[in-house]
Amino acid sequence: MVTSASAPPAAVPLEIQGLQIRYGERVAVDDLSLSVLPGEIYGLLGSNGAGKTSTIKSVVGLVRPYRGSLRIVGLDPDHDELAAKAAVGYVPETALLYDSLTPREFLEYVSSVRRLSEEVATQRVEAYARALQIESEFEEPLATLSNGTRQKVILIAAFVHHPTLLVLDEPFNNLDPRSTRIMKELLRDYVSRAPRGVLFSTHTMEIAEQLCHRVGILDAGQLKGEGTLDALRVTSNEGGATLEQIFLRLTREEDAVREALQELGGA
């Protein structure tokens, strides 16, 4: 966390209290509380259907919580939805964009809605596009681009206004190793330069282990464990364990994995 002694305390990028999300009768997330602090990368881990994407969608305003409260940079999205959205950059799990626009046209639209100046938008977009090596595809419709390139475009759109909170749903999906490395360094640098936070979900334990200051482990919509890797090792009584081992222990899936492997061996 980078703040000087004389600076006013930075607003907490994200605070979630007692969140419950329902789809009809089905409870997708139940009594979830977590916070993303300034200067922090917070990883949300969980199996398929654990509630990661639902949590993320509620943060960016795509799903209305059934119960509980959210605060984005201290703002209540129920009352200050636009200001809250202005403070967030979002990468969805599946890049369903305006397929008939080119990356440049799409980023012009996003930059306009984000009210960026021509100079700032161009400078930032050029820098990201060069780093991710997609300049040569800037004039082709998104529909004709590879999934990886589309993912890079949506990452640029999330970064372009330098939001206080970045919300990334499986952001490394489809990225090549070079771009994955760049994005990891970029995220570390991004939170170290200003009091910003990153909430991101992933299935990939190695990435979470390398990148996150803290992780939260979701299982069946509930938070089963939260903290730094060291703290989780203590919680789960697994000294020297990898995040994957801790994850399987906390979600009680170790036995299930073993049984599945035995069945597959029999097959």
Added chain:
Amino acid sequence: MASWREAWRLSGAAYTELSFQTIYALRQGNLPPTTPSWDLVPRARRRVRQSKAVLSILLAMIAVGAEVLLRFGGSTVLGQGLNPILFQGGVLTGTIVLVMTFLWWTALQLVPVLIGSSPLALLETLPIPARTRDRVAFLVLFRLVDAPVVTTVILFPLAVAFGLGSGWAGVAMIPGIAAGILVALALALRTGRFFARRVQGTGGGRGRTLARWSFLALWTVPAFAMFVVITFALPFFNYLDNLVLTGQTAFLTFLVAIFPFPLALLPALTAAGIPAAHQVGFDPSVVVGMAAVYALALGLLGVWLVRATRRSLIGLPASRPAPRRDDTHIRPRSVSFAILRKDLRVASRTPTFAFLILLPVLNATAVGLYTMLSNPPGADAFNLATATVASAALLATFFGPAFFAIEVIGYSYSRSLPLTQRSVIAGKLGLILLVYLVSSGIVFGLTLIKVFQPGVFFLFIAAELPAVVAAALLELGILYWVAQRRGLPIVNLYAGAWWGAIVTVPGVVFAGAPLLAFYLSRTGAPALALPGMAVLALAELTACSALFFTLPGKRPM
């Protein structure tokens, strides 16, 4: 035969996927509707069946119209000496062309979706013989218009049989109708592929955008073909009559040998008998011979369709140039203008949206050119021009809310952006106004060459302008109001025809009221016609602006 049965069964899954994507557009980022998940697929099937039922009813009405014309048209519509065989052949030629363009237009709306959503791609990876996959692809194409095609095949021969009083004449109509259907499917396939390649798959840059808009003008050809058939039927009969009267046998024979005339003359010749045909003024053996040639060519076309459909539909046939360093300069604009610019860019690669913009514009161009070239007297030209401006206003407001459908694409992402209702409405309003002003400007420019009354004409366009703005604000306001009352995402709401009517009818009434006032008062009090129209339009705008400004400025999309 077993292979066709298997193909039919397999085509069901691909067709269901196509229906699902057409109705919900989930792959384009639309949100799933709030319908229970078990009802999603049945609901999509129901919606598609309803659309096909409407199309079938329209075709049935054309069939009834043809029957009435064949039975009574010769004496009552023309009332002159055109030979009945030529008249009946002309009616049936028009009917075949109408059916053909109608089916072409209908299938063309769906072929790019079929190519884009790739429901057939999965079959390519399964161990299914290529011949069966060819047939599956053809059957999926056929299923786009199956109910209308079945309606056509049953009703049109019946209509001809009743209209001409001969069962054999009805049978003789079958090759003509089959020709119309096959040509329509082939045209839909090739033009759909063309649009997927040259319109949906091309990139940014002014040159390419301009080329896309010119190609998109072609999209309206089938719609205009229907318009042309209906509009020019009577002059065409008069022209035929003139050829007979002046004894231009060779030219008449050449004319009736052009597709689909010979196939349309077959029922008439069957009903009247060959001896009667000799008195018409052309050689019936030429007609029968050409009909046989066309029938053979259509058989080959059918075989080609079955073989070529899969190749045309599989994969994304976008034309991509070699990679190059492109323009990364970003030009942000105000939010409302950015929405308008985004809509135009999306429409330039989405023919169904482009059609909504181009129809009023092309209509204005056609009428403007007609006025310029046909040399009508001054007052007539003015009437025609004002009527065209009126139709541009009505079309723009009628199609206006449909521009919201553009928001379906990428909707889940858009909702994460800090967009307000006001800026979205202002963006859509800009598009509606653009359509109205461009259409009116074209008529204005072309008509001025013939009728130099710029002041009056300009005032007419300006007087209607506030009504267009008012109508658009009213429609978009209702759209948001209903969406909030029902707690539904606005883009899902507009998917229903019923809601579409609730939104558009008041808008069209608002846009039409000042025009009606103008036309009603023009005869009684001509001096007051334009000022009255302007006052009414301004009153409407005042009322609707009040409605717009009651929307909280910071309410999110």
